Amino acid sequence: MAALTPPAPVVYGEGSRPPRGDYARDGLVLADYTCPQNYAAYTAQDHDTYRQLFDRQSALVPGLACDEFIAALPLLGVKDRIPRFEEINARLTPATGWEVVAVPGLIPEVPFFTLLANRKFPVTDWIRTPEEMDYIVEPDVFHDLFGHVPLLFNPVFAAHMQAYGAGGLKAHGLGACEQLSRLYWYTIEFGLVRQADGLRAYGAGILSSSGELQHSVRSPEPQRLALDVTRCMRTRYKIDSYQQTYFVIDSFQQLFDLTAPDFTPLYAQVQTLGELAADARNAGDTLVSLA
Numbered sequence: 596m597a598a599l600t601p602p603a604p605v606v607y608g609e610g611s612r613p614p615r616g617d618y619a620r621d622g623l624v625l626a627d628y629t630c631p632q633n634y635a636a637y638t639a640q641d642h643d644t645y646r647q648l649f650d651r652q653s654a655l656v657p658g659l660a661c662d663e664f665i666a667a668l669p670l671l672g673v674k675d676r677i678p679r680f681e682e683i684n685a686r687l688t689p690a691t692g693w694e695v696v697a698v699p700g701l702i703p704e705v706p707f708f709t710l711l712a713n714r715k716f717p718v719t720d721w722i723r724t725p726e727e728m729d730y731i732v733e734p735d736v737f738h739d740l741f742g743h744v745p746l747l748f749n750p751v752f753a754a755h756m757q758a759y760g761a762g763g764l765k766a767h768g769l770g771a772c773e774q775l776s777r778l779y780w781y782t783i784e785f786g787l788v789r790q791a792d793g794l795r796a797y798g799a800g801i802l803s804s805s806g807e808l809q810h811s812v813r814s815p816e817p818q819r820l821a822l823d824v825t826r827c828m829r830t831r832y833k834i835d836s837y838q839q840t841y842f843v844i845d846s847f848q849q850l851f852d853l854t855a856p857d858f859t860p861l862y863a864q865v866q867t868l869g870e871l872a873a874d875a876r877n878a879g880d881t882l883v884s885l886a
C-alpha cells in the first residue's frame with residue numbers, strides 16, 4: 596500500500612481548545628497536548644526499568660504474539676534504554692507515514708483521535724517505577740512503544756489506526772464515544788487474531804502485559820468470540836483485571852473491512868439492544884475455541 600500523505604494539521608476551534616498545550620507551530624496554533632520527549636529527565640533507573648521490561652516481555656512473545664508483531668518488534672531499535680522517539684520515527688515514518696509524538700499522559704478524546712487521524716501516535720513520555728513492574732493503571736512509555744508501535748509498521752493496521760482517528764471524531768460528534776471506546780478496548784488494546792497455527796495476541800494491552808499474554812491465548816477461563824462490531828460495542832469492560840471476554844479476528848484486513856462501514860446505524864442499534872456485562876453469554880455469539 597502506497598504511503599498515504601498525512602492530512603494537513605488540524606486547527607482546533609475555540610470550543611475544543613484544551614486548557615494547556617497550545618503550541619504555535621508554522622503559524623498554526625495546534626493545541627494537541629503534545630510535548631517534546633523530555634529525554635534528559637529519564638534517570639538511569641528509568642532506562643533500566645525499560646530494559647528489564649523489554650527483555651522480559653520479548654522473551655514471552657514467541658508463540659503468543661501475532662506474526663506481524665514479532666516481525667516488527669526489532670524495528671523499535673534500542674532495547675537497553677528508552678529510545679529517543681526520533682530514532683523510531685526515522686524508521687516508522689518512511690514505512691507507513693506514522694510518527695510517534697510525546698504526550699504527558701492520558702489526553703482527552705478529541706486531541707487523541709485528532710492525533711490518530713493525522714498519523715501521529717501519542718506516546719506517554721514517562722515510565723513506571725520498579726514497584727509497578729507488573730501492573731500500571733495508565734499507559735506508560737513501555738506500554739505505548741512495546742504494545743502499540745510495532746503494528747504501526749504494518750500498512751493495513753496503520754491505515755486502520757488512522758481510520759480510528761477520523762471515526763473517533765465522528766463518534767464524539769454523535770455522542771457515541773463510549774461505544775467506540777469499547778471497540779477500541781477489545782481490538783486495539785485486547786484483540787486476538789486467529790492465525791493458521793492458532794490464536795495469537797495483537798492488542799497492545801496484552802502484548803505489554805507479562806501475565807495477560809499467556810492468559811489471553813492459552814487459558815480456558817475467558818470466552819472468546821468472533822468479532823462482531825455491534826456485539827463488541829455493547830460489551831462493558833474492566834480496566835483492572837484480565838478480560839473475561841476476548842474478541843477474535845481472522846486478519847487485519849478483516850478488521851479494517853469490518854470497521855469501514857458507517858457506524859451511525861450501529862450506534863443506534865447498540866442503544867436499542869442495550870449493554871452487556873463483560874462476561875455475558877449472548878445468543879448469536881460465535882464462540883472461538885482454543886484448539
Ligand SMILES: C[C@H](O)[C@H](O)[C@H]1CNc2nc(N)[nH]c(=O)c2N1
Nearest residue numbers: 698700701702703707717776779
Ligand atoms: C480511545 C481510547 O478509548 C481512550 O479514550 C483514549 C483517551 N486518551 C488517551 N490518551 C493517551 N495518551 N493514550 C491513550 O491510549 C488514550 N486513549
Ligand SMILES: N[C@@H](Cc1ccccc1)C(=O)O
Nearest residue numbers: 758759762854855856857858
Ligand atoms: N467506520 C466507522 C469509523 C471507524 C473506522 C475504523 C475504526 C473504528 C471506527 C464510522 O463510520 O463511524
Ligand SMILES: [Fe+2]
Nearest residue numbers: 734784799800
Ligand atoms: Fe494502549
